[in-house]
Amino acid sequence: MSEKFSLATERIDAYRLRIPRQGKMQTDGIVYTDESMLPNIQEEQSLLQVANVACLPGIVGNSLAMPDIHWGYGFPIGGVAAFDMDRGVVSPGGVGYDINCGVRLIKTALTKSDIQSRLHELVDALFYNIPSGVGSKRKDMKLSSRDQKNVFIKGARWAIEQGFGYAEDAEHIEEQGAIPGADPDVISDYALERGRPQLGTLGSGNHFVEIDFVDEIYDAGIAEALGLYKDSITVTIHSGSRGLGYQVCDDFIKIMLKASQKYGIELPDKQLCCAPIKSEEGRRYLAAMACAANYAFANRQMMMHWVRESFEKVLGARPGALQMKLVYDVCHNIAKIETHSVGGRQQQLCVHRKGATRAFPAHHPQVPDDYKETGQPVLIPGDMGRYSYVLVGTDQALEETFGSSCHGAGRVMSRHQAIKAAKGRSITREMEDRGIYVRAAGRGTLVEEIPEAYKDVSQVVEVVQNAGIGKKVVKLRPLGVMKG
Amino acid sequence: MKRYEFFDHTADIGIHIFGRSMLELFENAGFALFDIITDIAAVREQEMRWFALQRDSIDELLVEWLGRLLFISTTELFLFRRFHVVQIDGENLQAEAWGEPLQDALHTIKTEVKAVTYHNLKVYQEQGLWHATVVLDT
Numbered sequence: 001m002s003e004k005f006s007l008a009t010e011r012i013d014a015y016r017l018r019i020p021r022q023g024k025m026q027t028d029g030i031v032y033t034d035e036s037m038l039p040n041i042q043e044e045q046s047l048l049q050v051a052n053v054a055c056l057p058g059i060v061g062n063s064l065a066m067p068d069i070h071w072g073y074g075f076p077i078g079g080v081a082a083f084d085m086d087r088g089v090v091s092p093g094g095v096g097y098d099i100n101c102g103v104r105l106i107k108t109a110l111t112k113s114d115i116q117s118r119l120h121e122l123v124d125a126l127f128y129n130i131p132s133g134v135g136s137k138r139k140d141m142k143l144s145s146r147d148q149k150n151v152f153i154k155g156a157r158w159a160i161e162q163g164f165g166y167a168e169d170a171e172h173i174e175e176q177g178a179i180p181g182a183d184p185d186v187i188s189d190y191a192l193e194r195g196r197p198q199l200g201t202l203g204s205g206n207h208f209v210e211i212d213f214v215d216e217i218y219d220a221g222i223a224e225a226l227g228l229y230k231d232s233i234t235v236t237i238h239s240g241s242r243g244l245g246y247q248v249c250d251d252f253i254k255i256m257l258k259a260s261q262k263y264g265i266e267l268p269d270k271q272l273c274c275a276p277i278k279s280e281e282g283r284r285y286l287a288a289m290a291c292a293a294n295y296a297f298a299n300r301q302m303m304m305h306w307v308r309e310s311f312e313k314v315l316g317a318r319p320g321a322l323q324m325k326l327v328y329d330v331c332h333n334i335a336k337i338e339t340h341s342v343g344g345r346q347q348q349l350c351v352h353r354k355g356a357t358r359a360f361p362a363h364h365p366q367v368p369d370d371y372k373e374t375g376q377p378v379l380i381p382g383d384m385g386r387y388s389y390v391l392v393g394t395d396q397a398l399e400e401t402f403g404s405s406c407h408g409a410g411r412v413m414s415r416h417q418a419i420k421a422a423k424g425r426s427i428t429r430e431m432e433d434r435g436i437y438v439r440a441a442g443r444g445t446l447v448e449e450i451p452e453a454y455k456d457v458s459q460v461v462e463v464v465q466n467a468g469i470g471k472k473v474v475k476l477r478p479l480g481v482m483k484g
Numbered sequence: 485m486k487r488y489e490f491f492d493h494t495a496d497i498g499i500h501i502f503g504r505s506m507l508e509l510f511e512n513a514g515f516a517l518f519d520i521i522t523d524i525a526a527v528r529e530q531e532m533r534w535f536a537l538q539r540d541s542i543d544e545l546l547v548e549w550l551g552r553l554l555f556i557s558t559t560e561l562f563l564f565r566r567f568h569v570v571q572i573d574g575e576n577l578q579a580e581a582w583g584e585p586l587q588d589a590l591h592t593i594k595t596e597v598k599a600v601t602y603h604n605l606k607v608y609q610e611q612g613l614w615h616a617t618v619v620l621d622t
Contacts, residue, residue, distance in 0.1 A: 414498075
């Protein structure tokens with residue numbers, strides 16, 4: 001980490017800031033932000049992290065950061081960087097520990113008035129059915145090592161085959177719920193051991209299941225195509241690959257620290273350690289990352305099934321009667337091999353999205369048939385007290401950001417600051433006053449997750465919309481929240 | 485002397501650890517990790533685990549040590565309370581740590597730590613005191 005690196009920046013327009021190529025940077029950095037959000041960003045090391053990523057070999061285009069940029073480790077959170085398949089690198093730190101942490105949005109045939117009086121029961125049922133917090137698991141879940149290997153390869157489809165959901169669910173998942181190239185043989189025994197008891201568990205920290213209603217509609221045509229109507233009830237799941245992903249990342253950072261030396265890659269921060277994409281180390285990482293990503297897809301698929309069961313039980317509905325269908329499931333910590341147009345030429349690239357969401361436009365071949373005319377849904381959760389957004393991808397995102405957009409609000413307070421700010425307050429009561437029923441497994445979770453610990457997600461989404469790298473469709477407001 | 489203090493890191497937890505010796509620095513790092521995870525005073529010293537670890541540099545050795553403690557804690561649902569680093573010889577560490585299995589009735593989990601990162605990782609000596617900075621992914 002070079003603290004002497006004094007960083008020059010220049011404003012491109014109201015929503016874009018350039019970090020011109022300087023020092024060992026191979027390319028410019030571009031940060032999507034407006035003047036009002038910049039002071040918070042400048043207080044931390046995130047701009048330096050954008051510059052550090054620009055130093056990595058084989059980077060194509062700019063080192064990018066979405067408007068929810070904040071200080072991560074290695075890559076900034078909100079960072080997007082694409083690398084040439086032959087000259088470029090893949091970095092586990094550019095994906096993060098929670099591989100394929102992501103968001104899944106479920107729509108329902110219910111409206112706000114249908115569930116208002118049953119809200120506590122619904123949240124309590126979610127809490128009972130979905131294991132959350134440290135060490136919890138379903139007593140009816142036992143994963144053999146053979147099952148686990150199938151999870152790594154088949155992802156969400158494995159869960160569907162076991163009865164967790166419907167075949168059609170897979171159509172509305174990024175990569176149809178399974179990233180190709182997964183090789184269970186590259187997963188360490190440590191990672192297997194950490195992952196085995198945790199499939200079908202929410203985790204803790206900022207992971208949640210949330211019941212929302214559609215509060216505002218910005219594009220009625222697209223909202224209707226997505227099946228979202230004023231006051232209709234939705235459920236959002238935010239979780240990832242649990243201990244399996246953390247251990248895969250940890251294992252491969254050790255390998256990549258050695259690989260960086262072996263291939264003569266100079267690292268501005270050890271956490272950026274990497275290897276050429278087609279090297280033995282690079283290929284093995286991508287194969288392991290795919291296993292963890294597919295585990296995360298299966299994990300969210302199972303939790304969706306339990307969300308459906310919880311609603312049907314509490315509301316006394318037959319299976320399927322509530323029309324609880326998957327709108328979409330996105331990854332926001334991932335590296336993907338994708339084809340993009342670079343200088344007018346189609347090129348295969350390794351796109352890292354670290355706290356960023358794929359945002360492909362209408363008619364893109366990777367967008368499911370149902371959304372061919374609308375663009376891919378982009379799911380942007382906010383904090384537990386305010387609101388979340390559904391956007392769709394745009395042509396401009398495809399041109400400017402390798403088809404990427406923001407992933408959430410982004411923290412403004414550290415967890416430690418949040419704990420201090422929440423001292424002596426009843427967060428549960430404050431949330432009840434806002435009409436939101438919250439339950440958390442961990443004692444510390446609620447205070448760390450207080451709404452003011454996060455940026456106002458509406459500001460983040462405004463920058464996305466005004467910069468043209470996403471299009472607002474609806475705003476959701478929380479009614480019930482289950483935290484890990 | 486404080487065993488550790490926080491430094492503000494927006495998304496995660498940054499800790500600055502102190503020690504009068506390298507051995508004590510590593511012991512205090514273990515303490516800091518479990519002080520963040522749980523109410524450490526409630527953990528009893530009932531079982532011991534033995535560690536023999538090796539990495540290429542002293543800062544990576546610190547991540548390895550904390551990473552192993554975290555691995556045992558998450559896979560065995562075990563909490564540590566006391567740490568005794570027997571020896572650090574070059575980039576090799578031998579240590580013992582005591583604690584007990586997690587029990588809902590006795591222990592609370594304050595924060596789930598996902599991983600020990602290499603970001604801003606430093607181990608250094610200044611004015612006779614050993615220091616380390618580590619960022620935990622939470």
